Amino acid sequence: MDWGIETKCIYGDGVKFEGDKTGSISFPIYQTATFAHSAVGQDTGFAYSRLQNPTRQQLEQVVASLEGGIDALAFSTGMAAITALMELFRPGDHIITDSDLYGGSIRLFRSISQKNGITFSHIDCVRENVESFIQENTRAIFIETPTNPMMNVIDIRKMAETAKRHGLWLIVDNTFLSPYFQKPLTLGADIVIHSGTKFLGGHNDTLAGFLVTNSLELSEQLRFIIKTVGSGLAPFDSWLILRGIKTLPIRMERAQENAQAIAAFLQGESRVRKVYYPGIPGTQAHEICKRQASGFGSMITFEVESARLARHILKSTRLIPFAESLGGVETLLTYPTTQTHADVPVEVQRKNGITDCVLRMSVGIETKEDLIDDLKQAMDSFG
Numbered sequence: 001m002d003w004g005i006e007t008k009c010i011y012g013d014g015v016k017f018e019g020d021k022t023g024s025i026s027f028p029i030y031q032t033a034t035f036a037h038s039a040v041g042q043d044t045g046f047a048y049s050r051l052q053n054p055t056r057q058q059l060e061q062v063v064a065s066l067e068g069g070i071d072a073l074a075f076s077t078g079m080a081a082i083t084a085l086m087e088l089f090r091p092g093d094h095i096i097t098d099s100d101l102y103g104g105s106i107r108l109f110r111s112i113s114q115k116n117g118i119t120f121s122h123i124d125c126v127r128e129n130v131e132s133f134i135q136e137n138t139r140a141i142f143i144e145t146p147t148n149p150m151m152n153v154i155d156i157r158k159m160a161e162t163a164k165r166h167g168l169w170l171i172v173d174n175t176f177l178s179p180y181f182q183k184p185l186t187l188g189a190d191i192v193i194h195s196g197t198k199f200l201g202g203h204n205d206t207l208a209g210f211l212v213t214n215s216l217e218l219s220e221q222l223r224f225i226i227k228t229v230g231s232g233l234a235p236f237d238s239w240l241i242l243r244g245i246k247t248l249p250i251r252m253e254r255a256q257e258n259a260q261a262i263a264a265f266l267q268g269e270s271r272v273r274k275v276y277y278p279g280i281p282g283t284q285a286h287e288i289c290k291r292q293a294s295g296f297g298s299m300i301t302f303e304v305e306s307a308r309l310a311r312h313i314l315k316s317t318r319l320i321p322f323a324e325s326l327g328g329v330e331t332l333l334t335y336p337t338t339q340t341h342a343d344v345p346v347e348v349q350r351k352n353g354i355t356d357c358v359l360r361m362s363v364g365i366e367t368k369e370d371l372i373d374d375l376k377q378a379m380d381s382f383g
């Protein structure tokens with residue numbers, strides 16, 4: 001159905017699940033491993049929860065409708081989703097990735113996929129010519145936009161054109177903006193990834209991951225992989241993410257409003273050297289983001305004048321926890337160089353701009369003045 005995104009966050013595409021006759025408004029949690037058959041060759045559409053479970057199916061239908069995909073698959077974590085995705089490739093295949101990616105993805109590629117015979121070119125998709133890295137065995141381009149943590153914005157339409165011209169898949173990790181602000185499939189991507197742990201779940205209480213596609217062929221291949229490798233999301237966790245998504249639009253709007261205010265505050269602080277936030281006008285990231293997304297999100301990376309100050313802020317905030325993860329109602333501060341990106345080789349970190357002066361903040365939905373006051377007192381108490 002052609003509903004608005006707020007309605008879709010609650011009802012998906014409106015297809016009713018026929019299995020429940022109680023009228024329950026909240027989708028039931030089918031906490032079962034297996035399903036009975038009435039006779040050989042007859043089933044209810046469900047056989048065993050590793051293959052599919054009604055609660056997971058409902059969640060997948062909602063996420064597919066939000067991204068404009070024909071199918072979405074829910075995994076136990078974002079990394080489980082990306083690991084399953086890598087099963088699409090064979091030894092000898094080559095993948096082009098942006099060098100600024102979530103640290104866990106880089107670790108997977110460097111330590112596991114490479115061992116399995118897949119090779120990578122880690123390039124700068126904003127400043128380098130992607131086409132010149134395409135080889136005979138290249139199968140896909142893998143990007144995040146905005147990138148984690150440096151908030152570079154990659155032109156999805158341009159990447160999709162390049163991918164199409166060479167018969168490659170364009171894979172986009174859309175975790176940072178969520179389908180509320182950005183829908184890569186509608187811009188030409190073939191597969192969208194989410195860490196559902198982040199904005200979709202939204203409450204820092206559940207891990208989940210998604211792969212979404214609008215290709216029937218990819219959907220069939222991924223369905224075979226999820227039932228074979230067995231990393232699908234459990235019924236209760238599916239329900240938690242379903243509940244989180246219902247408020248995605250109002251959370252995204254409020255967090256973005258807070259992020260705009262905090263970015264402006266940080267820009268005015270003399271000990272903050274640089275603020276990376278696509279919502280700040282006058283940058284290439286801002287211009288590209290405006291063309292392909294309906295918002296700038298609530299992730300801010302900023303560089304302070306010294307590593308000592310960065311470490312001081314992390315231990316001096318009273319309201320904002322120093323914790324990994326992002327996309328929840330709670331504002332969190334992280335230190336990419338020792339946390340999310342610790343396994344990224346130091347020379348790659350430095351090349352991308354990740355130094356020991358760089359902090360990343362996921363802005364939540366608290367009262368914005370409280371967040372600013374907290375950052376201010378943490379900076380002002382630095383000797």
Ligand SMILES: *Cc1c(COP(=O)(O)O)cnc(C)c1O
Nearest residue numbers: 077078079102148175195197208
């Ligand atoms: C967190 C994250 C992941 C990994 O997701 P998990 O749910 O933590 O496994 C992947 N990509 C991005 C951009 C992330 O932020």
